[in-house]
Amino acid sequence: xxxxxxxxxxxxxxxxxxxxxxxxxxxxxPARDVSGYRRYxxxxxxxxxxxxxxxxAGVPLARIEELMGASPEEFTALVAAIDDDLKDQIKDLKxxxxxxxxxxAGDRLFLPEEVVVLLDRVQExxxxxxxxxxxxxxxxxxxxxxxxxxxQWALQKQALFEDPAFQRLYLTCDQAAAWDREDPRLEELxxxxxxxxxxxxxxxxxxxxxxxxxxxxxxxxMAAQTGRPVPAWERLIELCRSRA
Numbered sequence: 001x002x003x004x005x006x007x008x009x010x011x012x013x014x015x016x017x018x019x020x021x022x023x024x025x026x027x028x029x030p031a032r033d034v035s036g037y038r039r040y041x042x043x044x045x046x047x048x049x050x051x052x053x054x055x056x057a058g059v060p061l062a063r064i065e066e067l068m069g070a071s072p073e074e075f076t077a078l079v080a081a082i083d084d085d086l087k088d089q090i091k092d093l094k095x096x097x098x099x100x101x102x103x104x105a106g107d108r109l110f111l112p113e114e115v116v117v118l119l120d121r122v123q124e125x126x127x128x129x130x131x132x133x134x135x136x137x138x139x140x141x142x143x144x145x146x147x148x149x150x151x152q153w154a155l156q157k158q159a160l161f162e163d164p165a166f167q168r169l170y171l172t173c174d175q176a177a178a179w180d181r182e183d184p185r186l187e188e189l190x191x192x193x194x195x196x197x198x199x200x201x202x203x204x205x206x207x208x209x210x211x212x213x214x215x216x217x218x219x220x221x222m223a224a225q226t227g228r229p230v231p232a233w234e235r236l237i238e239l240c241r242s243r244a
Contacts, residue, residue, distance in 0.1 A: 001033075001039035001040065001041055002039065002040045002045070003037050003038065003039065003040075004018055004019075004037075004038050004040065006040075007040045007044070007045060007048065010045070011045070011048055011049065011052055012052075013048075013052060018048065021048070021051055024061055024065075025065065026047075026051055026061065026064055026065055026068075027044065027047055027048060027051065028044075030044055047068075050068060051064055051068075054067060054068075058082075058086060059082055060082075063078065063082060066078060067079070110140055110143070111136070111139055111140065111143060112143070112150060112151045112154065113151075114150075114151040114154035114155050114158070115139045115143070115150065115151075115154045117154070117158060118139075118154045118157055118158050118161075119132065119135060119136055119139075121158060121161050122135055122161075122170070125161065125167050125170065125171065126171060127170065127171065127174050128174050128177075130177075131174045131177070139154070160196075166196060169189075169192055169193065169196065172189060172192075173189065173193070173233075173236070176189060176232050176233065176236060177230045177232055177233060178232070179232040180231075180232065181231035181232055181234070181235045182235070183232065186232060186235055186236050186239055187239055187243075189236060189239075190236055190239035190240045190243050191243060193236070193240050194240055194243055194244055
């Protein structure tokens with residue numbers, strides 16, 4: 001007859017685990033001796049070995065009691081069902097691991113490669129971090145609405161960044177976010193924006209809009225839609241339209 005500590009040490013489990021098996025009803029609590037200690041006999045040790053073996057195999061504790069009382073045929077069927085559950089869990093974990101791995105791709109998880117290259121470019125020329133985020137969010141919105149057109153728009157915009165004058169214009173539009181809505185510099189900036197094409201309208205009624213991504217910078221065009229309206233940018237759009 002062994003104490004709970006001796007049983008736990010012999011089986012390589014903790015005393016707490018043995019007590020937990022008692023609480024779950026998997027192992028009957030033995031009687032106490034005259035000293036008040038529980039004493040475990042051979043039957044209890046055999047039961048504990050079976051519990052530990054099943055638990056180590058990945059069988060949930062909630063299913064162990066069912067297995068231990070099953071006939072050989074029932075045991076085989078239950079084990080097969082548990083194995084199917086484990087297979088489903090493995091598939092789910094693999095899917096989740098795949099999604100986690102995709103997160104390392106950063107913006108490539110949400111955007112086509114052409115847009116990612118463009119975002120790298122606007123960072124290179126010195127666009128502010130907030131403007132880069134706004135630009136990225138704008139493209140995410142565009143991809144959701146115009147998935148087929150976005151790669152070509154991004155390529156067109158990449159080509160524009162080969163022009164130093166356009167780079168300067170883009171940076172100025174970014175800096176204009178800090179200007180007052182009535183700043184007179186916005187009028188001159190609107191003329192410069194329109195000099196690169198300005199706001200373009202659909203070719204005909206009902207046609208898809210032609211977004212002026214090659215003229216009016218996306219940070220101004222999409223500011224309101226990304227939840228970060230900027231008074232100076234809103235005024236710039238108004239001026240571009242009135243002066244077009």
